[in-house]
Amino acid sequence: MLTLYHGDNSVCSQKVRLALAEKGLDWKSNIVDLKKAEQFAPEYLVLNPEGEVPTLVHDDFVLRESSVIIEYLDGLSDKPKLMPDDSKAAAKARIWLVRCIKIHEAVNSLSFASYIRDGELARRSADEIERWLASTPNPQIEAKRRELMARGPESVFVGGAIRTFSRVFEDMDRELSHGPYLNGPAYGMADTALTAYIDRLHRLAFEGLWAKWPRVGQWLDRMKARPSYRTAIAAYVPPEAERFQRQSGEKAWGVIATALKTH
Numbered sequence: 001m002l003t004l005y006h007g008d009n010s011v012c013s014q015k016v017r018l019a020l021a022e023k024g025l026d027w028k029s030n031i032v033d034l035k036k037a038e039q040f041a042p043e044y045l046v047l048n049p050e051g052e053v054p055t056l057v058h059d060d061f062v063l064r065e066s067s068v069i070i071e072y073l074d075g076l077s078d079k080p081k082l083m084p085d086d087s088k089a090a091a092k093a094r095i096w097l098v099r100c101i102k103i104h105e106a107v108n109s110l111s112f113a114s115y116i117r118d119g120e121l122a123r124r125s126a127d128e129i130e131r132w133l134a135s136t137p138n139p140q141i142e143a144k145r146r147e148l149m150a151r152g153p154e155s156v157f158v159g160g161a162i163r164t165f166s167r168v169f170e171d172m173d174r175e176l177s178h179g180p181y182l183n184g185p186a187y188g189m190a191d192t193a194l195t196a197y198i199d200r201l202h203r204l205a206f207e208g209l210w211a212k213w214p215r216v217g218q219w220l221d222r223m224k225a226r227p228s229y230r231t232a233i234a235a236y237v238p239p240e241a242e243r244f245q246r247q248s249g250e251k252a253w254g255v256i257a258t259a260l261k262t263h
């Protein structure tokens with residue numbers, strides 16, 4: 001039995017749900033509501049001491065880290081196989097899995113600088129925001145959130161994210177010059193790993209980030225046309241959240257676009 005502890009609108013949860021859908025595996029859903037801080041509930045911290053989603057439980061085996069989880073899921077069945085057979089192509093796919101850590105940090109910065117910040121400012125008082133920031137268990141994450149809450153799209157973390165994505169999109173574009181998928185002739189692991197992150201940027205109306213690399217947008221359209229996208233991503237984003245993300249992203253884009261010119 002596979003059980004996934006996941007957040008509805010969390011990118012790394014979307015990534016694992018996408019792998020489950022692509023593999024056609026049966027699984028049991030256990031939603032962890034990040035807005036209600038359920039990730040810090042003592043019974044969840046036993047499974048994931050960092051207080052993060054997703055966590056996969058396979059019978060009594062507990063697995064964290066979305067990239068490791070999707071490779072594990074791929075090993076559970078042969079058809080379809082997401083990891084390429086060719087060892088060089090597989091090594092390249094693993095490089096993308098490792099890069100997901102940095103990509104996640106950058107997506108988190110851009111999400112926080114826009115809709116998460118706007119959402120918190122709209123629903124909480126200054127005192128509540130202070131209490132929420134002060135309750136962040138990891139002091140490094142607390143410092144990052146404080147900076148992003150204070151400066152929004154002007155944050156130093158936004159500059160870092162732009163730099164990360166310029167490299168990522170340049171590399172994606174080069175891979176995509178060989179074919180429609182990221183690391184091989186067929187849909188595979190790198191496509192599954194990256195879709196949710198790039199989709200989040202698109203939902204924030206930040207597609208200007210890949211304006212120089214048009215193959216990235218064409219690839220995202222192909223990923224969004226797959227049935228897995230609807231069941232693993234679109235079905236979990238309520239329309240009002242979708243609207244709010246877009247509006248907030250559009251508001252932040254002017255500052256981000258200016259920063260983009262200097263990178």
Ligand SMILES: N[C@@H](CCC(=O)N[C@@H](CS)C(=O)NCC(=O)O)C(=O)O
Pocket residue numbers: 007010011012013034039051052053054064065066067101104
């Ligand atoms: N490296 C982890 C990152 C996990 C992570 O940061 N997840 C976010 C949601 S995408 C989370 O749980 N955040 C908890 C919070 O906001 O307190 C992975 O990819 O599994």
